[in-house]
Amino acid sequence: MVLFPTLSLAQETPFEQTLASITTPDESFEPGERVELSLKSYSLNLDQALVRWSAGTGSTTPTLGGKTFLVTAGPLGSVTRVVADVFGKDGSFITRAEATISPAAVDIVWESTGYTPPFYFGKPMPTPGASIRAYAVPVFSRLDGTPIPSEGIVFTWALDGKVFAASGLGRDSIVFPLPEFPGENILTVDAATQDGIVHATAKVRLPSQSPLLILYPVHPLIGIDFRNPLRNGGFIEDTEGTFSLIPYFASIATLNDPLVSVSWSINDTPASSHDTDQFSITIVSPAKKVAALIGVSIEHARHLLLSTRASWKVTFGESPSSSTIDVFGRPVE
Amino acid sequence: MSTQWTRGIAVAAILGIVGGLAGWFFFLREKTVGIEDVATRRGFAAGTPSFGGLIGSLYENVAENLSYSGTTTIVRTAGAAPPRLWRVSATPAGSLHFSRTRPHTMYYTDYASGNVFRADTQSGEIRRITNTLIPRAYESVWVDDAHVVFRHLGDNGEVRSFLATIEEGATSTASLAEARGSYLPDNIVSIAAHGTSSEFFTIEPSGGGFVGVVHAVGKDATKVWQSTVGEWRAVWEGRERILLTQDAAEGVVSSAIEIHPKTGAVRLVQQGTPGLSLAVNKDATVFVYSESTSSGLSTHLATQNQVRRLPFSTLGEKCVVPERSARVYCAVPRELPRGPLPDAWHRGEVSFSDEWWFFDMETEDAGVLLSPELEFGTSVDVFTPSLDLTESFISFVDRVTGTPWVATIPQ
Numbered sequence: 001m002v003l004f005p006t007l008s009l010a011q012e013t014p015f016e017q018t019l020a021s022i023t024t025p026d027e028s029f030e031p032g033e034r035v036e037l038s039l040k041s042y043s044l045n046l047d048q049a050l051v052r053w054s055a056g057t058g059s060t061t062p063t064l065g066g067k068t069f070l071v072t073a074g075p076l077g078s079v080t081r082v083v084a085d086v087f088g089k090d091g092s093f094i095t096r097a098e099a100t101i102s103p104a105a106v107d108i109v110w111e112s113t114g115y116t117p118p119f120y121f122g123k124p125m126p127t128p129g130a131s132i133r134a135y136a137v138p139v140f141s142r143l144d145g146t147p148i149p150s151e152g153i154v155f156t157w158a159l160d161g162k163v164f165a166a167s168g169l170g171r172d173s174i175v176f177p178l179p180e181f182p183g184e185n186i187l188t189v190d191a192a193t194q195d196g197i198v199h200a201t202a203k204v205r206l207p208s209q210s211p212l213l214i215l216y217p218v219h220p221l222i223g224i225d226f227r228n229p230l231r232n233g234g235f236i237e238d239t240e241g242t243f244s245l246i247p248y249f250a251s252i253a254t255l256n257d258p259l260v261s262v263s264w265s266i267n268d269t270p271a272s273s274h275d276t277d278q279f280s281i282t283i284v285s286p287a288k289k290v291a292a293l294i295g296v297s298i299e300h301a302r303h304l305l306l307s308t309r310a311s312w313k314v315t316f317g318e319s320p321s322s323s324t325i326d327v328f329g330r331p332v333e
Numbered sequence: 334m335s336t337q338w339t340r341g342i343a344v345a346a347i348l349g350i351v352g353g354l355a356g357w358f359f360f361l362r363e364k365t366v367g368i369e370d371v372a373t374r375r376g377f378a379a380g381t382p383s384f385g386g387l388i389g390s391l392y393e394n395v396a397e398n399l400s401y402s403g404t405t406t407i408v409r410t411a412g413a414a415p416p417r418l419w420r421v422s423a424t425p426a427g428s429l430h431f432s433r434t435r436p437h438t439m440y441y442t443d444y445a446s447g448n449v450f451r452a453d454t455q456s457g458e459i460r461r462i463t464n465t466l467i468p469r470a471y472e473s474v475w476v477d478d479a480h481v482v483f484r485h486l487g488d489n490g491e492v493r494s495f496l497a498t499i500e501e502g503a504t505s506t507a508s509l510a511e512a513r514g515s516y517l518p519d520n521i522v523s524i525a526a527h528g529t530s531s532e533f534f535t536i537e538p539s540g541g542g543f544v545g546v547v548h549a550v551g552k553d554a555t556k557v558w559q560s561t562v563g564e565w566r567a568v569w570e571g572r573e574r575i576l577l578t579q580d581a582a583e584g585v586v587s588s589a590i591e592i593h594p595k596t597g598a599v600r601l602v603q604q605g606t607p608g609l610s611l612a613v614n615k616d617a618t619v620f621v622y623s624e625s626t627s628s629g630l631s632t633h634l635a636t637q638n639q640v641r642r643l644p645f646s647t648l649g650e651k652c653v654v655p656e657r658s659a660r661v662y663c664a665v666p667r668e669l670p671r672g673p674l675p676d677a678w679h680r681g682e683v684s685f686s687d688e689w690w691f692f693d694m695e696t697e698d699a700g701v702l703l704s705p706e707l708e709f710g711t712s713v714d715v716f717t718p719s720l721d722l723t724e725s726f727i728s729f730v731d732r733v734t735g736t737p738w739v740a741t742i743p744q
Contacts, residue, residue, distance in 0.1 A: 107604040109579060109588050111564045118492045119471050119484070122676035123582035124564060133542075135562045137590060137601050147598075173542075173561035204586060214680060221445040222425060223469040223486070227681045227733055248680065254490060 019043055019095035020086055032072060039067045039084045039097060049094065050087040055080055062087055073103050102141050106191040106200040110134040112178075114211070114249035117226065126178050126185075126208050129251035129303030135173045136189045140198050148193060156190040169194070178208065180305060212248040213296060213310035217241060218280065230294075232312050239285040239317040245296055246279075251303050255279050259302055265295035288317025407709050415457035417741045418709050422450070422459075425735025427483070429728040430475035431721040433529045433571075439721070439728055440481075441737045442473040447483055449499055449512065454726045454739050462501050465512035474524040476533045480550050482517065482524055491519045494535075496550070517548075525567035525575060534567055534575050534594065536560075545575075547594050557597035569594075571615055576602065583608045583625045583673035591617065610675050611649035615656050619694070621663065623649040625674045634661065634692065644699045645690055648675050651715050655724045659695045662727060662742065664688070664715030667706065684733050686712040689740055703740055713738060 020041040037053075039046060050062035053069040060066070062085075074080050080101040086094045111133050112126040126132060136155055140148040150172040157164040157174045160183045166174050178185065185206035192199035215230040224244045245262065252260055255277070262278040264271040274280045283292060293313050300306040409415040425444035432438040437455040440462070442448070447467025452459045472484040476496070483495045497512035522536040522543065531550040536543050545558035545567075565577040574591035581587045587609035589602040602617070603609060608625025620635040621643070632643045632652075645665045652663035666685035670677075677683045689703040705713045714732035721728070727740045 105601070105604075107588050107601055109562050109590075111562050111580070118486060118490075120679060121566060121580055122679040123580040123585055123587070125582060125585075133561045133563075135560055137588065137599060137604075139601050175541075175561060207585065212680075214682070216681070221469075222735075223471075225681075227735060229681045256489070 020046070020084065020097040022082065022084055022097045022099040024099075032075070034070050035073050035101065037069045037071060037082060037084075037099065039069075039086075041086075044086065044094065046086070048089065050089065050091070052085045052087070054083040054085070064089075071101065073101060075103070100197075102198055103139075104141070104191075104198050104200040105139040106189060106202045107137045107139075108134055108187060108189055108202045108204045109137060110187065110204060110206065112249065113251070113253075115252045115254070116248060117224075117246050119226070120248075125249045126206050127211050127249045127251055128178070128180055128208065128305035129300070130249070131175055131177045131251075132187070132206060133173070133175050134187060134189075136191060136202070138172070138191045138200065140191070140193065140200070148198065152193065153191050154194060156192075158188050158190075160184055160186055178206065180303065209249065211250040211298070211306060211308045213298070213308055214246050214248060215243050215294070215296070215310075215312055216246060218244050230312050230314060234312070234314050235318050236314055236316045237319055239288060239290075240282065241316065242280065242282045243294070244280045245298075247298055247308070250298065250306055250308075251300065257300075259300055261299050261301075263297050263299075265293075267293050268295070283316070285316035289315060290317060291315045407705075407711055409457040413457065414455065415739065415741075416709075418703060418705055418711075418713075419454075419457070419739045419741075420711075420731075421452050421737040421739055423736060426730060426737040427470040427473035428475065428717070429719060429730060429737050430478075430481075431719055431726070431728060432478050433722060434478060436722050437726070438478075439726075439739065440475060440478065442470055442481065442483065444470060444735055447473075447485075447512070449481065449510075451501070452739070454721065454741075462510055463499055463512045464509040465497070467495065467497075467512065474526055474533070476526045476550060477528070477531055480514075480531060481512070482533070483512075484521075484524075487519070492521060493519055494521050494524065498550075522563050523565055523567040523577075525569040528570045532569075532594070534569055536563060536565055536567060536577075538563065545592060545597065557594060558592050558599070559597075568613070572617060574600065574617065576613055576617065578609065578611055581608045581610055581625070582676045584627055608673075608675060609649070612652040612654050612661075614654035619654050619661070621649050621652040621654060621661055623647065623675075627673075630669060630674055632663070634694065636694070641697075643692055645692075647687075647690075648678070650675070651687065651718060653718050653720045653727060655720055658724055660691045660693050662702065662718075662720075663690050663692070664713075664718060664729070665690045678732070681732075685714045687715045689715075689727070702742065 020039055023038050023040055024035060039051060046067050047065040050064055051066040052062040053060045055071045071080060071082055082099045082101060084097045088094055112124040113131040114124045114127050116124045138150060138153055140153060142148055151170045154169050155171045156167040164174060164176060185208060186203055187206055188203040190201045216224050216226055217230060218224050230243060262273060264273055264281050266283060291313060293311055295311040297309040406416050407418055407420045409419060427442035427444045430440045437453055439452045439454055441450050447470040448464060449462040450459055451462050467483045469485050470483040474482045479499055481497055483497060485493055487493045494517040495514055496517055497514035499512050500510050518537050520538050524533055524535050526533040533548050535546050535548060537546060542559060542561045543563035544556050546554045546556050548554045564580040568576045574593055576589060576591055578589040579587040584607050586605045586607050588604045589611060591600045591602050603622060606622065606624050609622060611620055611622035613620045618637060623630055623632045630646045632645060632647050634641045634643055646669065647663050647665040652661055654661050664687035666687055670683035672683040686706055688701050690699060691702050692699045705711050715729045716732040718727050718729040725742050727742060729738050731738060
């Protein structure tokens, strides 16, 4: 399995800190990718020194001015210890720098609280007024390779650069409302151990859209037929049909939200929904082969941007002339 | 004079009475028409919908499958083995389950009634097991051969999950069993059965977030995990860890994680994949996953050492990954419809006409195994495919009709 972590680099030990240090470019690396390490010093002329690099069980021969070293990043969760020993030209030991390469990653898992019907396997998408639930999944390891749990990691959450107060130690999840008038909606999380040695960053863009209105037929035996929505230009064999409107992603918890109002029309004439369910309507055609323009609009008393309309032109009491259509709209065998 | 006056008064009275009666007549007629109009608009003049056509009544369609002797090759002929592509029932099914202990045995629940049926994929024999009415079981999850969770909607739209025990009769003439049990907590998001033990995992709302709970039939439940995010699809099926895949939308990155059923430890499995949809083998060493963006749909095979793009495009969840065979099997649409995938498919806005393909992980050969349209003149949109114990049969539900099907894998 190939994953894409953010590589983090451990700090050098305090003893060598005053003489030499190992650095690496701040960029992401794939597990198994070659990483270039650099040895730097403010007090030593490394060009005139012999440098021996060691990583894992292997080591190089001391090289004059060998300030760079290529090491292969291990798999996600692994720990690779890199040592640079510095010697004088006479072979005398001068100093040592150490680094721990521990590929780390963090992933953001998020979802909107917008409405979706039961047994819907698609992702709830954000709409104006919705809230976002997000959860960070870190892949961090200690020097000995044991995983670091979320409780030991500091998570800093931000939306479009604005840090949430809910950030902090062990705060691997967050819930927040999307602005009514959204910006770029870039959600970021910076995860780091308390000593900052291991860190990783992730970001996602939260798309925003209007609710999606879909009308489904209701059958006496199977209930709402989520498999076969009403299509514009479709046909209903019977002269009567009951339909249920599903407002995908609308910022409502249930269809009984008192702040939502649904208005129906048939051929531009206002029509009544069911007494106890404003999201359902029964339509009776006076005859066969009668076309009806079913219109619906929903409004939310609090979230004005949730107002949405849709319409469907449907012919009652007829099947397409080219074939006989069953109640699911599929050709009969 | 008085006689004429009297006569005049009488005529006027008569005319007045007649006029009044005429006026009353016309008034009543107008009202009657108005009432009839209103009654018609309310549907009183229309007959009860027949729900006729292909589906018919439950009884008629069970009888059709038991005794049908026509020539349609997707329906089993009485006394014969089922065809290579077998429509097990003409009525929608809640879910299908291959027994993990009895070869060639598949259970399915009738969507409308909740009755349980058992089908032999070799002989084609079908037997009704229960007669308990559980209407509109949108989904059924089989914990094992004797326990099934029926999922339906309650009066207030809440999701209700009924864990039922089914004691199957020992002989073919045994009386039908009753599905008895009790309800689990409401609004469970996802249920995954271990498959060989009596354990199952649920994701349930709790305290503003969600919890992962391991249940075992007849034992106390144990909370093992919690999350702020709840829209996961859980799969267990005998794996060491429970696989959770986020619900997907085109172009939106999704992730998959694994949870240890005892410790709740989380392991990231797949991240940053737009429109992620996947299938995985039992020990989680082979994944088939798809990426979906506005540029298109691509399907990939991932093992521990490499990721390969497959020579066809389909949703990962339309694939099955065997444990023993080097081949993976995928239902591949003959044509990709317009619309964001997989979300438009899950909303029913688009559908597919699939062919069964294979891909050999060792030789990298690929090809069509079975084409419903070309070979059988029918169209299927494969949903929730599953392999049987012998890896000889694939069960699936046709997404459009909800009917249960079995495809035979040539050996």
